[in-house]
Amino acid sequence: MRSRWWSVAAGALGLALAVSACGGGGQDGGEDQVEVFSWWTGGGEEAGLNALIERFENENPDVEFVNAAVAGGSGTNAQAVLEGRLQSQDPPDSFQGHAGAELQDYIEAGYLQPLDDFFDEQGLHEALPDELVEQISYEGSVYSVPVNIHRSNVLWYSPSVLEEAGVDGPPETLDELIEAMEAVEAETDAIPMAVGAQWTVDHLLESVLLGSLGTEAYNALWEPGADWDTPEMAEALETFEEVMAHTQEESAAEDWQEAARRVSDGEAAFNIMGDWAAGYFDELGAIPDEDYAWAASPGTEGTYMWLSDSFTLPVGAPHEEHALTWLELVASQEGQDTFNPLKGSIPAREDAEPAHYADNPYLESALAEWQSDPQLAGSFWHGVTVGNRWKNDIDTAVGLYLQNEDLEALNEALHQAAQTE
Amino acid sequence: MSGPATRPGAAEGGTGPRRPTRARHGSRGRRLRTRVRSWGPSLLLVSPSILLIGIFVYGMIGWNTRLALSDQHRPTDEGSFVGLDNFVALWQEARWPAAVNNAIVFTVVFVGGALLLGWLLGLLLDKGIRGEPVFRTLFLAPMAVSFIATGVVWRWLMNPAPAERATGLNALFVHVNLDFLVNTWWTAPDLGMAAMALPAIWQLSGYVMALFLAGFRGVPAELREAARVDGCSEWGVYWHVVMPRLRPVTLSAVIIIGHMSLKVFDLIIAIAGQQIVADVPAVYMWSTVFEVRDPAKGATIASYLLVAVAVFVIPYLVWTMREERSEGR
Numbered sequence: 001m002r003s004r005w006w007s008v009a010a011g012a013l014g015l016a017l018a019v020s021a022c023g024g025g026g027q028d029g030g031e032d033q034v035e036v037f038s039w040w041t042g043g044g045e046e047a048g049l050n051a052l053i054e055r056f057e058n059e060n061p062d063v064e065f066v067n068a069a070v071a072g073g074s075g076t077n078a079q080a081v082l083e084g085r086l087q088s089q090d091p092p093d094s095f096q097g098h099a100g101a102e103l104q105d106y107i108e109a110g111y112l113q114p115l116d117d118f119f120d121e122q123g124l125h126e127a128l129p130d131e132l133v134e135q136i137s138y139e140g141s142v143y144s145v146p147v148n149i150h151r152s153n154v155l156w157y158s159p160s161v162l163e164e165a166g167v168d169g170p171p172e173t174l175d176e177l178i179e180a181m182e183a184v185e186a187e188t189d190a191i192p193m194a195v196g197a198q199w200t201v202d203h204l205l206e207s208v209l210l211g212s213l214g215t216e217a218y219n220a221l222w223e224p225g226a227d228w229d230t231p232e233m234a235e236a237l238e239t240f241e242e243v244m245a246h247t248q249e250e251s252a253a254e255d256w257q258e259a260a261r262r263v264s265d266g267e268a269a270f271n272i273m274g275d276w277a278a279g280y281f282d283e284l285g286a287i288p289d290e291d292y293a294w295a296a297s298p299g300t301e302g303t304y305m306w307l308s309d310s311f312t313l314p315v316g317a318p319h320e321e322h323a324l325t326w327l328e329l330v331a332s333q334e335g336q337d338t339f340n341p342l343k344g345s346i347p348a349r350e351d352a353e354p355a356h357y358a359d360n361p362y363l364e365s366a367l368a369e370w371q372s373d374p375q376l377a378g379s380f381w382h383g384v385t386v387g388n389r390w391k392n393d394i395d396t397a398v399g400l401y402l403q404n405e406d407l408e409a410l411n412e413a414l415h416q417a418a419q420t421e
Numbered sequence: 422m423s424g425p426a427t428r429p430g431a432a433e434g435g436t437g438p439r440r441p442t443r444a445r446h447g448s449r450g451r452r453l454r455t456r457v458r459s460w461g462p463s464l465l466l467v468s469p470s471i472l473l474i475g476i477f478v479y480g481m482i483g484w485n486t487r488l489a490l491s492d493q494h495r496p497t498d499e500g501s502f503v504g505l506d507n508f509v510a511l512w513q514e515a516r517w518p519a520a521v522n523n524a525i526v527f528t529v530v531f532v533g534g535a536l537l538l539g540w541l542l543g544l545l546l547d548k549g550i551r552g553e554p555v556f557r558t559l560f561l562a563p564m565a566v567s568f569i570a571t572g573v574v575w576r577w578l579m580n581p582a583p584a585e586r587a588t589g590l591n592a593l594f595v596h597v598n599l600d601f602l603v604n605t606w607w608t609a610p611d612l613g614m615a616a617m618a619l620p621a622i623w624q625l626s627g628y629v630m631a632l633f634l635a636g637f638r639g640v641p642a643e644l645r646e647a648a649r650v651d652g653c654s655e656w657g658v659y660w661h662v663v664m665p666r667l668r669p670v671t672l673s674a675v676i677i678i679g680h681m682s683l684k685v686f687d688l689i690i691a692i693a694g695q696q697i698v699a700d701v702p703a704v705y706m707w708s709t710v711f712e713v714r715d716p717a718k719g720a721t722i723a724s725y726l727l728v729a730v731a732v733f734v735i736p737y738l739v740w741t742m743r744e745e746r747s748e749g750r
Contacts, residue, residue, distance in 0.1 A: 080711045105714055106635070109497045189585070198696040250582040252608040252698055267586075278598070391715045396516050399697025403519070403610045 031336025075401025539629025572691025
């Protein structure tokens with residue numbers, strides 16, 4: 001008798017295991033929904049997304065909107081989750097990604113549908129700057145709809161520290177920057193250039209390269225097999241080394257917020273960071289032009305080094321029709337003007353309504369600059385010009401440089417990274 | 422395991438005794454049935470976990486090894502067999518040896534520090550301190566904290582800012598006029614990982630203490646008495662009588678701490694994030710798999726990690742099995 005009880009128990013356990021194993025997959029929902037995947041789960045990003053969702057639901061009352069946002073800074077967690085879903089052929093209807101080469105892996109793996117027809121129907125070739133469309137194209141096709149534009153090459157500075165150091169206004173060239181940093185070092189207790197953890201040094205590097213090489217030469221760096229072993233590059237890296245010599249010792253233990261905050265607190269003269277810092281300064285209650293001010297990073301006036309969040313259409317999206325409705329909203333002037341003032345970025349379209357951005361001094365100036373037809377350069381660190389592999393190689397080279405300060409090895413590693421692509 | 426006996430056993434456990442068997446085989450059948458009754462049900466009960474472990478642990482190790490021996494450097498590649506090429510290639514780049522070096526520095530300091538401090542705390546408690554249970558709990562408490570939480574706190578404590586902007590421990594040093602102690606902690610290029618081991622030591626020395634305390638208590642009082650009667654000093658008692666009997670405890674402590682140390686990931690991420698200065702193999706593997714999306718290289722790093730951990734764990738398993746056998750269990 002005992003053995004029978006045991007076997008019943010074992011059978012029940014086996015059954016329970018079998019049931020729980022099956023339980024994961026059965027959440028397929030109805031026909032009328034659209035699932036959108038992003039990493040916008042906090043602050044202005046979430047507020048912007050929610051405003052878009054509200055608009056979508058008002059316009060499409062029959063369609064249920066499923067917000068599949070995964071928390072985690074700049075999407076690293078979300079990307080791991082997404083990778084799993086795409087590999088198991090369970091894609092969301094649309095997912096967020098940085099426009100440009102960062103999507104290349106997905107495109108090569110055949111996860112994304114080209115959106116050329118969609119771009120034609122929606123007139124996006126007219127609405128978006130030609131150079132932008134060209135920089136996000138992969139083998140002649142576009143695969144994502146850019147919803148916003150952030151700028152990477154912004155120099156944030158503390159007017160009070162510059163005044164104390166006797167520097168008139170923000171430096172316009174890298175040579176002026178170095179002079180200004182030397183003056184700050186000599187005249188004040190402030191840190192000349194605040195940086196944070198390794199990735200913010202990558203961010204600084206791209207602005208220094210753009211400022212030193214010029215827009216055209218910078219853009220040419222990202223052709224596979226490009227020559228990085230040139231005298232111009234060596235000079236740019238020497239400038240980079242000089243800038244790094246004026247950063248604070250404890251930078252590795254700080255993230256971008258702490259580094260940016262040193263500027264608005266008057267503890268540092270300069271910080272080069274993307275324009276999301278403006279939203280952070282707002283949160284801190286810092287006053288523009290008083291606690292902090294901005295300019296294009298030295299040597300890059302007239303060039304907009306951009307990055308962009310965009311939405312895609314995966315192959316096998318379960319509700320493709322509704323996904324296209326979502327992309328239509330995201331691409332539209334109204335959609336972008338709803339989202340961007342909240343997120344703290346400017347729309348990718350050139351026909352945005354400036355009135356929506358008038359309350360925010362930074363966004364107002366950024367939009368004016370975007371609409372005045374600047375030259376464009378893609379941010380490598382934020383995935384516009386290079387795929388993840390190349391980007392990681394550069395990050396490793398920069399990290400090793402921070403350890404051993406061997407500039408020649410850095411140049412060699414950067415050159416190698418371009419060759420292996 | 423006698424082959425034919427197990428298979429019908431599994432089935433019979435469910436359906437009960439089969440009469441014809443008994444009629445034909447007489448006493449042999451009865452013996453078989455008794456044996457089946459005694460361990461058939463337990464086999465059935467553990468078979469799901471054997472199956473799951475077989476697939477999800479050993480199957481996956483096999484799959485990982487196959488991947489590490491292939492050239493599937495993109496998720497979409499087919500991948501063909503390339504032998505040990507990936508294993509060799511890792512040593513030719515700059516990042517991997519640096520990460521291995523960091524892991525070694527971390528492990529040496531972490532294991533040594535936790536052992537020394539744990540031993541010292543155990544010794545103090547063994548000497549009969551008042552309120553021993555309170556101290557025991559206090560020392561053991563950090564173990565209940567996750568490495569992530571420990572990391573967040575120690576990231577602040579070990580802020581590397583120089584004296585004029587000092588916070589955390591550096592500020593404390595400045596405050597008590599010990600400015601020469603102000604240092605750059607884990608951000609120091611070569612031996613920074615030694616500082617990274619401090620939070621880990623803080624977290625696990627209480628556990629090592631508990632192990633040693635049990636070891637100390639396991640030494641019979643008569644032995645110590647006998648030594649004292651023979652004129653041995655109190656230190657002599659510890660050195661000549663107690664310590665030799667702690668070897669097994671020390672070994673298990675080294676193994677447990679050592680293998681935790683080699684696969685450390687969360688503590689590093691919480692304190693340093695992904696930076697070369699604090700790079701270790703587990704972090705490198707994570708960025709290779711999830712950011713670069715290079716399955717073969719990620720699997721290679723995973724294989725090295727497995728081997729490194731096995732170096733610690735396998736002798737331990739062999740040793741415990743031998744122990745158990747000698748104790749006649």
